[in-house]
Amino acid sequence: MGINMLIGLIAAYFIYNDAKKLGQPFFISLLWAVASIPMPIVIVPLYLLLGRKPNIDRQRNADPDIIDVEATVVEETTPCPMCGSKVHESFLVCPYCKHTLQLKCQSCGNEIERESKVCPYCQAHIDYK
Numbered sequence: 001m002g003i004n005m006l007i008g009l010i011a012a013y014f015i016y017n018d019a020k021k022l023g024q025p026f027f028i029s030l031l032w033a034v035a036s037i038p039m040p041i042v043i044v045p046l047y048l049l050l051g052r053k054p055n056i057d058r059q060r061n062a063d064p065d066i067i068d069v070e071a072t073v074v075e076e077t078t079p080c081p082m083c084g085s086k087v088h089e090s091f092l093v094c095p096y097c098k099h100t101l102q103l104k105c106q107s108c109g110n111e112i113e114r115e116s117k118v119c120p121y122c123q124a125h126i127d128y129k
Contacts, residue, residue: 004040005037007040008036008037008038008039008040009037011036011037011040011043011044012033012034012036012037012040013033015029015032015033015036015043015044015047015051016029016030016032016033018052019032019033019047019051022052022053024051028051032047032051075088076088076089077089080094080096080097080099080101081099081101082094082097082099083096083097083099085097087101092104103116103126105119105121105122105124105126106124107119107122107124108121108122108124110122112126
């Protein structure tokens with residue numbers, strides 16, 4: 001009985017420290033440790049299989065160096081109609097072939113569609129294509 005209790009205390013110490021290192025809450029760590037004292041042969045394998053999952057939410061909040069992949073902004077690109085290169089949607093001119101991607105009215109500066117003959121904002125005639 002004494003050897004079993006000694007093995008249980010050693011297992012409880014290991015489990016408690018390991019659970020705290022993995023970011024488990026105090027109560028969960030203590031629960032695993034206390035349960036391993038009377039039955040270390042059953043609880044230690046269960047802990048190794050089920051309890052060693054790191055608490056990701058707690059680690060995200062604790063470590064500012066972790067980058068959340070889902071929150072990163074992906075810049076939208078579109079193919080250039082002339083050369084097919086990927087360019088940002090905000091570009092006015094393709095940096096590869098110098099094709100005008102977004103036309104602006106020379107009078108008012110608003111964006112206009114390529115097929116327009118007259119600016120819909122200021123009624124200026126458009127003479128370039």
